[in-house]
Amino acid sequence: MTSRERFLSACACQPLDRPPVWIMRQAGRYLPEYRALKAQSSFLEMVKTPDLAAEVTLQPLRRFALDAAIIFSDILVIPEAMGQGYKFRDEGGIAMDFRLENKAQLDRLDVTGVAQRLDYVAQALKRVKTELKGEKALLGFGGSPWTLATYMLEGGSADDFERSKAVFYSDPALFNALLEKLTAALIEYFQMQIRAGADAIQIFDSWGGIIAGQDYEAASLKWIQQIIAALPKDFPVILYAKGTATQLTAQAFSGAKVLGVDWTIDLALARKLVPGNVALQGNLDPVLMNTSPEIVRREVTKLLKAMGGAPGHIFNLGHGIMPQAKIECVEALVETVTNWKS
DSSP: OOHHHHHHHHHTTOOOSSOOBOOTTOSSTTSHHHHHHHTTSOHHHHHHOHHHHHHHHHHHHHHSOOSEEEOOOOTTHHHHHHTOOEEEOTTSSEEESSOOOSHHHHHHOOOTTHHHHTHHHHHHHHHHHHHHTTSSEEEEEEEOHHHHHHHHHHTBOOSSOHHHHHHHHHOHHHHHHHHHHHHHHHHHHHHHHHHTTOSEEEEEOTTGGGSOGGGHIIIIIHHHHHHHHHSOTTOOEEEEOTTOGGGHHHHHTTTOSEEEOOTTSOHHHHHHHSOTTSEEEEEEOGGGGGSOHHHHHHHHHHHHHHHTTOSSEEEEESSOOOTTOOHHHHHHHHHHHHTOOO
């Protein structure tokens, strides 16, 4: 069985001798080869240059026996393609070119032709697909409508998301019009990624956990459901929504084949809450990658034993890998999973 077949079998909840493994945000500052490229090109230059994006995507697979590659890109390419650009603040975080304040600004955001403006992502996917030769799975991704909306409404990164919530509660017309545009753009974007060779799509609802529980469906989940329903039937979609453990059952009926689970919930408990036809991805605490190989092996083994060889498990971190991660810890994680026999 190839790594690609193993990954897709896990998405379909078929029994496997071991879970497939990949690591969220697996390319990045913890790799010296990435830092070498970053010294020559900015992050956005790498994202928008297909050869560089493909190279960064493939770097972790040259080091580690991972079962999937996730294309190197950024969730904010969608608002940028619509007309609201962004940059990185010197002190850290994201700054949008402007804060979305009113309907006139929203009306100027253009959904038509998003796929053409983001063709550099498709070109990077095609390059990586050729390099993988069908041996590894290739994942595309994007942000959820709600998560993208928070950056657009706040004007960048935020601590309390006060304005995003205020717009949701006090100006439903503006909120719904914005999320309708984002949903349409993401459908077009994901369809493009699938045509370019993506074997699965991951939707990152990174800020889903800041929404009051009773409002999660209206603010976020219903828009995600619309996206999934517009993609090819039975195509593997992975939904990762940080901080939403209480929404797992609702998410399980979103149409997603896989739910990503953060590190704050016991994965074995999550398995009991989610129907057997929905796979789980997760959920090692990423801080462990900053400790030691011995600790990583111990905690990975503990998690694997807790799952008891249950079908439909993709081993992953419970969030993105940190810049402080140690390469020897990543090696220990991958070796422990790939040598595991359920």
